[in-house]
Amino acid sequence: MRGARQRSQELGQRHVHRASHGSLATPALTAQTVSPDELPCSGRSVRRLAARPTAWFGGGTQAAGRGKKPFMLQCVYIIVCFTPIILAAQMPVTSPTTSDTQYLSLTSFVAKYFKLLLVSAIVGALVAVGISFVQHPRWTAKMTVQIGQVAGADSVVPGVGAAPTNLIESQLTAVERYGLSSFKFDVLKAMGLPLPNTQNPDSDLIFDSLRAAPSKSLDLINVQASGYSPEKAAQTLRAAFSELRKEHDKAFIPTIERMKAELKDTSDRLVAMQKEYDSAYGSLKQASNQAKGQPAAHDVFLANVVATISVESRSLNLRKAQLEEALASLRTYPTRVLGDVYVADRPSTPGKLLYSAGGAFIGLIAGILIALFWNLRRR
Structure with a gap:
């Protein structure tokens, strides 16, 4: 039994060696699965979204009732929110200890580019607040x-x-x-x-x-x-x-x-x-x-x-x-x-707090895109 186990380990090491140097191995064979809990929304929200697709895209009786959002706005919202997350969760990188090709998880992505994301969000918020001072209230x-x-x-x-x-x-x-x-x-x-x-x-x-x-x-x-x-x-x-x-x-x-x-x-x-x-x-x-x-x-x-x-x-x-x-x-x-x-006593234009929140969100999206671009360049 011990000899059979050693032979299986040797075969596994040879397979890893061939995967790192040969052309037959694909990243899908060594990909790590990203659980829904690692996404910015909880697994329960992901399951709810998958179970009710018609409510997001204007179909069904539930969407026809209270406050249905425009179809194009929903599409843009989903693309903007989920595309960088999916790309970040599936970005292939090379492990520093082994030569195996692995997929970068969301937590490691945020940890690696935390400073960039933080700076981009702060800069976006400051720019938005500056715009709010320039714009005349209505x-x-x-x-x-x-x-x-x-x-x-x-x-x-x-x-x-x-x-x-x-x-x-x-x-x-x-x-x-x-x-x-x-x-x-x-x-x-x-x-x-x-x-x-x-x-x-x-x-x-x-x-x-x-x-x-x-x-x-x-x-x-x-x-x-x-x-x-x-x-x-x-x-x-x-x-x-x-x-x-x-x-x-x-x-x-x-x-x-x-x-x-x-x-x-x-x-x-x-x-x-x-x-x-x-x-x-x-x-x-x-x-x-x-x-x-x-x-x-x-x-x-x-x-x-x-x-x-x-x-x-x-x-x-x-x-x-x-x-x-x-x-x-x-x-x-x-x-x-x-x-x-x-x-009304107050102007109808958004306040500085709303401007700063929107600017921080846009800056965060820009930081994610820059981080993805850097990650691709390093490959």
Whole structure:
């Protein structure tokens, strides 16, 4: 038994010698297995990622619910996080004691290039903090606009329910209007600013940040814009609303004036018809008193006139009530702002802590790539 064991050891040494000098050996034969615990995320996280691939790539019912990330962002995140780790864990190096080709584990990689990784992370954080001092802070202003509406007088039933109304402009059309370049140019002109791309940072920021989005209610839109000061951001939204109101008033004011003119004409006709009714009714009453119960042809004519005037009067009164109901502020109103412009006390740009964390992460990735390049050069 002892002699057989010695012969097997000799054969193993010969195989190692041939592997180190021959061309038949491959690194896969002598590779060391890297356990999931050696990765930056735990083995439980790796198993969870492998068990739910659809949740990372936008598939499945779980990803379709709360906060699904964009597909390309997930791919970039996985590639950036896992590619350097896998390369570092499988980088072949030569053992200092033997001539065997082995794979560098993650722990030995970090231990070997710890100073480089630490310095690169610190440098990245310092550079990011320096950028945060150079970059101007921005404030974001928000506002909710209610699109004006006009009630149809023909479909109004006074005192019965709500009448159907017509929006001055549809919700999606108003949202698209805020995205038009011509609309943004008018806003800049109203603010006394030059057009974008003219070396004016305020114009460029306002042109890029002014946007609107539809709200849950079909007559509301949410508008926001950014500025290098809270006052400039709020001024931008007010100027944009003035331009929107100006466009909507082109359709709203003529309609309201036409309805008011019809209401005035109806009221004047009612006054004239009431006078005519009073005159005819008075004549009819006087003639009936004189005739002493003997109706004449003239009396019949006056009775028909009084009945006709009464019917027309009821029709005009109904039309007047319809117009007054349609012109009520609850049913007909111009485009207006709900509440006031809101600007947060703190700027919307990231803080120095977030800048430093992002810079440290980018610097760490750069350090890993440099270490991998050095490792390849030494081979």
